[in-house]
Amino acid sequence: xxxxxxxxxxxxxxxxxxxxxxxxxxxxxxxxxxxxxxxxxxxxxxxxxxxxxxxxxxxxxxxxxxxxxxxxxxxxxxxxxxxxxxxxxxxxxxxxxxxxxxxxxxxxxxxxxxxxxxxxxxxxxxxxxxxxxxxxxxxxxxxxxxxxxxxxxxxxxxxxxxxxxxxxxxxxxxxxxxxxxxxxxxxxxxxxxxxxxxxxxxxxxxxxxxxxxxxxxxxxxxxxxxxxxxxxxxxxxxxxxxxxxxxxxxxxxxxxxxxxxxxxxxxxxxxxxxxxxxxxxxxxxxxxxxxxxxxxxxxxxxxxxxxx
Numbered sequence: 001x002x003x004x005x006x007x008x009x010x011x012x013x014x015x016x017x018x019x020x021x022x023x024x025x026x027x028x029x030x031x032x033x034x035x036x037x038x039x040x041x042x043x044x045x046x047x048x049x050x051x052x053x054x055x056x057x058x059x060x061x062x063x064x065x066x067x068x069x070x071x072x073x074x075x076x077x078x079x080x081x082x083x084x085x086x087x088x089x090x091x092x093x094x095x096x097x098x099x100x101x102x103x104x105x106x107x108x109x110x111x112x113x114x115x116x117x118x119x120x121x122x123x124x125x126x127x128x129x130x131x132x133x134x135x136x137x138x139x140x141x142x143x144x145x146x147x148x149x150x151x152x153x154x155x156x157x158x159x160x161x162x163x164x165x166x167x168x169x170x171x172x173x174x175x176x177x178x179x180x181x182x183x184x185x186x187x188x189x190x191x192x193x194x195x196x197x198x199x200x201x202x203x204x205x206x207x208x209x210x211x212x213x214x215x216x217x218x219x220x221x222x223x224x225x226x227x228x229x230x231x232x233x234x235x236x237x238x239x240x241x242x243x244x245x246x247x248x249x250x251x252x253x254x255x256x257x258x259x260x261x262x263x264x265x266x267x268x269x270x271x272x273x274x275x276x277x278x279x280x281x282x283x284x285x286x287x288x289x290x291x292x293x294x295x296x297x298x299x300x301x302x303x304x305x306x307x308x
C-alpha cells in the first residue's frame with residue numbers, strides 16, 4: 001500500500017499540506033519538500049500563489065488542476081495533469097483544483113535546477129514542463145519510487161537519497177549563488193549594482209549568468225522577492241491592521257504608485273480590489289509556505305503542516 005492509499009477517503013472534504021526539511025547536506029540547494037493531498041467536493045475557490053522566486057520539481061499522481069498565469073491584465077490558462085518542473089517563479093498564479101490531488105514537491109533555491117537538468121533556465125522561466133517532455137531518466141525513476149513509498153517519512157528519506165549535493169552544485173556559479181543569497185536575505189530590498197560591485201564583476205556579466213542559470217535577471221528576481229514579502233504582510237490574518245500601519249516604503253518601494261504597479265502586474269488588479277475579493281480567492285497555502293520560509297525550519301522541527 002502506497003502513501004496515496006493512506007489518505008482518509010471517507011472524509012467529506014479534506015486538504016492536507018505538509019512540509020519536510022531535507023537532510024543537512026541538501027539545504028544549500030533545497031528549501032524544503034512538501035506533500036499535498038486534497039479530497040472531497042471540488043472547490044470553487046482559486047488558490048492564489050504569489051511569485052516566490054523558487055524553482056520546483058512536482059510529482060503529481062492523482063487528479064488535475066487549472067493553472068491561470070497572471071501577467072498584469074493578460075492571463076493564460078491550462079489544465080495540468082502529471083508530474084512537471086517549473087523554473088524560477090516570477091508570475092502570480094491562480095490554481096483551481098478540479099479533482100482529488102496527490103502531489104509531492106521539491107522547492108529548490110534558484111540555480112539548483114540548472115545544475116540538475118543542464119538546460120538554459122530561460123526555457124523554464126516560470127512555465128511548467130512535464131517530466132515526459134524533459135525525458136530525464138533520473139527524474140522518471142524518482143517519480144516511480146516515490147509512488148511506491150509507504151508514507152511521508154519514506155518519501156523524505158527517498159528524496160534525501162536520490163537528490164545529490166554533487167549533482168545540484170556541479171554547474172554552480174559563485175557570482176549567482178552569492179547574489180541569490182543576498183537578494184533573499186534582504187527580501188529583495190537591495191541594490192543589485194552594489195552586490196555585483198562587491199563581487200568585482202560587471203552587471204552585464206551577472207545578468208548573463210542569471211539568465212542562463214536562473215532564467216531571469218538579478219533585478220527581476222529582487223523585484224519578485226520584494227513583492228512577495230509586501231503582499232504577504234498585507235495578506236496575513238491581521239491584514240486590516242497591517243494595511244493601516246504599513247505602507248509601500250516599508251518594503252523598499254519608492255512610492256505608493258510603484259507598489260501599485262507591481263501589485264497589478266502580479267495579481268492582475270489593484271490592492272483594494274484584490275483584498276475586497278476575498279474570500280473568493282484564497283491564499284492559505286502560499287501564506288503557510290512563506291511563514292515556513294521566514295521562520296526557517298530547524299532540525300528539531302523537521303515537519304510542519306496544516307489541514308482544512
